[in-house]
Amino acid sequence: MQTPQTEMDIFQAILARRSVRSYTRQRVTHKTIMALLTGAARAPAVLHEEPCAFVIIQDRELLQTLSDYTRPLLNTRPEIYDNVSIQVSNHPDFNLFYDAGTLIIICTRSAAPFAEANCWLAAENLILAACGMNLGTCIIGAALPAMKTLELKPRFGIPDQFEAVVPIVLGWPRGEARRVPRKAPVIVNMIPSLLD
Numbered sequence: 001m002q003t004p005q006t007e008m009d010i011f012q013a014i015l016a017r018r019s020v021r022s023y024t025r026q027r028v029t030h031k032t033i034m035a036l037l038t039g040a041a042r043a044p045a046v047l048h049e050e051p052c053a054f055v056i057i058q059d060r061e062l063l064q065t066l067s068d069y070t071r072p073l074l075n076t077r078p079e080i081y082d083n084v085s086i087q088v089s090n091h092p093d094f095n096l097f098y099d100a101g102t103l104i105i106i107c108t109r110s111a112a113p114f115a116e117a118n119c120w121l122a123a124e125n126l127i128l129a130a131c132g133m134n135l136g137t138c139i140i141g142a143a144l145p146a147m148k149t150l151e152l153k154p155r156f157g158i159p160d161q162f163e164a165v166v167p168i169v170l171g172w173p174r175g176e177a178r179r180v181p182r183k184a185p186v187i188v189n190m191i192p193s194l195l196d
């Protein structure tokens, strides 16, 4: 595969990445998506026989409809969703997918240990590669319970034998994403100690 043009090196991308919740209308091309999926598929994986799989939805209207279907579930599961997302979901313009043009759902059909870990590692590869191309992403964990219901799973295009693990929206960011302050890494032990 030809390496896609990126704007930053890997550590710059790690530091620059933010969850993006506002997107322009500019479409992400098929070629770019294929490059991101190739990057995702190169993540560490325990199950070579059963790699994670991808559902790609590039249809804003459908995503708004799927958001509308999901909205009632957000209000009935306060143990999963914090008060802020429940309040936001009551807003008439609510769109769980932030009106992004693309939703990528990383799925697995394996129940083996670490099958989900494979998907999360693939997700991080995809997210960082996207950031390196100046694209924005946001994990939409709030959509997962809907994607697992018998009624909504097929509407998200997830085949019977697969389970959704990581939904990620993708698109060209509109403006700067909010920076969330992070704590310094907690080192509970270091052997041998650097202080010796």
Ligand SMILES: Cc1cc2nc3c(=O)[nH]c(=O)nc-3n(C[C@H](O)[C@H](O)[C@H](O)COP(=O)(O)O)c2cc1C
Binding pocket: 017, 018, 019, 020, 021, 138, 139, 140, 141, 142, 143, 178, 179, 180
């Ligand atoms: C498992 C998981 C689920 C998440 N689900 C959502 C979600 O449903 N909606 C959302 O806006 N952000 C979601 N996020 C993004 C987090 O809110 C975000 O990563 C966090 O606030 C830190 O901000 P940053 O990603 O900009 O550093 C999720 C993140 C993770 C890791």
